Amino acid sequence: xxxxxxxxxxxxxxxxxxxxxxxxxxxxxxxxxxxxxxxxxxxxxxxxxxxxxxxxxxxxxxxxxxxxxxxxxxxxxxxxxxxxxxxxxxxxxxxxxxxxxxxxxxxxxxxxxxxxxxxxxxxxxxxxxxxxxxxxxxxxxxxxxxxxxxxxxxxxxxxxxxxxxxxxxxxxxxxxxxxxxxxxxxxxxxxxxxxxxxxxxxxxxxxxxxxxxxxxxxxxxxxxxxxxxxxxxxxxxxxxxxxxxxxxxxxxxxxxxxxxxxxxxxxxxxxxxxxxxxxxxxxxxxxxxxxxxxxxxxxxxxxxxxxxxxx
Amino acid sequence: xxxxxxxxxxxxxxxxxxxxxxxxxxxxxxxxxxxxxxxxxxxxxxxxxxxxxxxxxxxxxxxxxxxxxxxxxxxxxxxxxxxxxxxxxxxxxxxxxxxxxxxxxxxxxxxxxxxxxxxxxxxxxxxxxxxxxxxxxxxxxxxxxxxxxxxxxxxxxxxxxxxxxxxxxxxxxxxxxxxxxxxxxxxxxxxxxxxxxxxxxxxxxxxxxxxxxxxxx
Numbered sequence: 001x002x003x004x005x006x007x008x009x010x011x012x013x014x015x016x017x018x019x020x021x022x023x024x025x026x027x028x029x030x031x032x033x034x035x036x037x038x039x040x041x042x043x044x045x046x047x048x049x050x051x052x053x054x055x056x057x058x059x060x061x062x063x064x065x066x067x068x069x070x071x072x073x074x075x076x077x078x079x080x081x082x083x084x085x086x087x088x089x090x091x092x093x094x095x096x097x098x099x100x101x102x103x104x105x106x107x108x109x110x111x112x113x114x115x116x117x118x119x120x121x122x123x124x125x126x127x128x129x130x131x132x133x134x135x136x137x138x139x140x141x142x143x144x145x146x147x148x149x150x151x152x153x154x155x156x157x158x159x160x161x162x163x164x165x166x167x168x169x170x171x172x173x174x175x176x177x178x179x180x181x182x183x184x185x186x187x188x189x190x191x192x193x194x195x196x197x198x199x200x201x202x203x204x205x206x207x208x209x210x211x212x213x214x215x216x217x218x219x220x221x222x223x224x225x226x227x228x229x230x231x232x233x234x235x236x237x238x239x240x241x242x243x244x245x246x247x248x249x250x251x252x253x254x255x256x257x258x259x260x261x262x263x264x265x266x267x268x269x270x271x272x273x274x275x276x277x278x279x280x281x282x283x284x285x286x287x288x289x290x291x292x293x294x295x296x297x298x299x300x301x302x303x304x305x306x307x308x309x310x311x
Numbered sequence: 312x313x314x315x316x317x318x319x320x321x322x323x324x325x326x327x328x329x330x331x332x333x334x335x336x337x338x339x340x341x342x343x344x345x346x347x348x349x350x351x352x353x354x355x356x357x358x359x360x361x362x363x364x365x366x367x368x369x370x371x372x373x374x375x376x377x378x379x380x381x382x383x384x385x386x387x388x389x390x391x392x393x394x395x396x397x398x399x400x401x402x403x404x405x406x407x408x409x410x411x412x413x414x415x416x417x418x419x420x421x422x423x424x425x426x427x428x429x430x431x432x433x434x435x436x437x438x439x440x441x442x443x444x445x446x447x448x449x450x451x452x453x454x455x456x457x458x459x460x461x462x463x464x465x466x467x468x469x470x471x472x473x474x475x476x477x478x479x480x481x482x483x484x485x486x487x488x489x490x491x492x493x494x495x496x497x498x499x500x501x502x503x504x505x506x507x508x509x510x511x512x513x514x515x516x517x518x519x520x521x522x523x524x525x526x527x528x
Contacts, residue, residue: 065352073352081487084351134485136353181487252486271482272429273421280352284416 048210050143056124058199060293062279064127065138067207069280074214075132076233077181078167078174085176090213093173093234098218102150104240105160112150114218118204120153121145125208126201131263131292133227135285137277142222143205148196156192156240163195164188164245165221165232174234182248188232189245189259190223191301199224199297203231225294227261258311262302263292267311318387330391334398337365338405355413362406364490367480369399370473371497378504393449396469400446403439431482438475441468473498 076086079093098114112120123143131137151163169185171177177184194200201222204211211217216233223230229249239245249257256270265275265288276285291298302310318326341361344350350357376392379385415422425432445466447453454462477498481491 069352077486083353136356179487268428271431273424276421278353278355283355283413 049208050123050205050210052122053143053208054122054124056126058124058126058128060127060129060139062129062139063281064141065280070138070140070206071212071214073280075134075228076176076214076216078176078184078186078234079214080176081179081181086214087212089175090217092175093168093213093217095213095218098236100219100235101237102154102240103237104164105157105242106240107155107157108153110154117150117202117219121149123204128199128201128222128224129289129292130222130224130228131277131288133229133257133261133269133274135272135274135277135288136280137288137292138280141207142201142203143208143211144201144203144222146198147200147202147221148198150202150238151196151240154240159242160192160240162241162244163190163192164237164239164241165190165235166237166239167232168234168236183251184248185236186232186248187245188221188230188247188249190230191244192240193301194223194298197298197301199294225263225291225298227263229257230261260302260307260310262307262311263288264290264307264311266290267308314383314385316384316386323387323390326387327391327394331394334369334395337361337402355409359406359409359414362402362409363480366399366403366406367473367476367494369395369402370469370476371494371501373399374469374473374498374501378501378508381508382504397446397449399472400442403442407439431479434475434482435479438472438479441472441475445469445472470502 072087073083074086075083076090079086079089096114100112100114100117101109102112103109122145124145125141125143127139127141129137130140165188167186167188168174169177171184190200201224203216203220203222204218206212206215211220216231219235220233221231221235244259247257247259249261250259253270263274268274274288277288278285289295341350341358345354345358373392373395376388376395380388411417411422415425426436427433445468448457448462448465457465477491477494480494481488484491
């Protein structure tokens with residue numbers, strides 16, 4: 001008897017992945033639209049996709065981490081210390097109305113409404129590596145524009161040497177803040193030249209969508225050459241200062257979390273190695289790249305510095 | 312219904328079967344989660360955490376058997392102790408193998424560096440290794456070969472395993488110490504009870520050893 005052979009599926013019959021996923025998206029949107037009819041405007045925004053997104057030259061030749069993992073595996077202690085907690089608990093965060101106060105060493109301090117920020121500059125999709133201090137990493141398509149766009153508008157004075165980012169402090173919306181695991185509000189900081197670097201992204205979305213709450217909605221920064229905790233989420237205040245700000249993680253462990261916290265395979269965390277990382281979805285670990293692979297762009301910012309001392 | 316102090320072999324056998332099945336539950340749950348792809352974005356981390364958590368939990372449960380027997384008078388509890396201890400070793404082995412195979416994939420260089428340089432592994436590794444002789448000498452034949460006194464002395468190493476395990480957990484946590492603190496408090500409690508009983512039996516021994524002194528008092 002001749003064995004039965006399954007004929008090869010002609011490639012013309014295979015649904016292109018883009019179409020396959022767009023069908024999924026359409027169904028999600030349909031679901032979203034019917035829900036939206038029942039919900040107030042602010043919640044409807046959570047299903048919103050951005051319309052005009054500029055493609056950016058900032059990309060990496062690596063596979064994207066699936067949307068599911070990017071939005072279900074998060075460190076966001078404001079919603080609990082487990083990786084699953086933010087996705088579970090962040091529903092209580094209200095992202096409208098939302099304002100971001102920009103103040104300090106600037107000529108034109110201003111309170112920006114989130115809608116104004118969204119229209120300030122064309123949104124770009126940038127695919128960045130994201131390296132957590134815990135030695136895992138992702139590749140994420142973020143949406144936003146360079147933080148420099150915002151900072152330029154408030155005209156920093158000559159004394160502006162640092163930029164401090166302050167996240168929302170409201171234990172009712174952020175139940176994790178009822179625990180003193182970190183000093184609230186969450187504070188992060190950059191040197192002004194780091195903040196003005198074109199790679200530093202003021203971020204409002206990912207995967208073409210409005211930023212999910214658990215990823216730091218409605219507005220956060222992404223500093224791709226630094227460990228993830230440097231990229232403050234749910235920002236309500238940006239303060240330009242003359243003195244270096246003391247960040248929440250520096251207070252939590254001064255010998256473990258430095259002000260710079262640049263991704264550096266040669267400088268270990270006080271308790272674990274940073275030489276390798278596990279890309280989410282991979283089995284074998286990969287070597288961690290200097291400045292997370294952005295050495296060409298940002299290396300010169302640290303010329304002459306002892307990165308073991310200024311970690 | 313009151314729980315009797317002594318049980319016949321059949322009842323103990325029944326309880327042992329029940330405890331055995333319950334003790335397998337964490338493993339079954341983990342296996343099922345792996346099967347339906349629900350271990351989350353970082354499955355290796357999940358398996359490491361879960362097996363580590365249950366190693367410590369079973370170590371503490373094992374250490375509860377003796378004090379609980381004393382407090383309650385249920386002598387049959389001691390007959391569960393070996394199985395509980397072996398489950399601690401079983402989950403510990405899973406934890407170690409996860410690290411060796413899934414996490415490091417036999418990267419001996421990295422493993423050696425970890426043991427030397429990472430305090431939580433420096434402490435965790437020997438805590439596991441110390442469990443091996445305890446598991447090997449857990450059989451009746453081995454108890455007979457060693458003799459009760461030497462066997463008991465050897466098996467006091469379990470205290471070091473438990474302390475090492477808690478320190479290992481404490482040192483690896485990034486910030487939220489809730490779980491390690493809970494384990495540490497429970498362990499301290501178990502040691503505290505032992506100290507109290509140890510002190511009491513020492514006093515008793517003194518009394519029986521020096522009858523003249525006690526009669527004079």
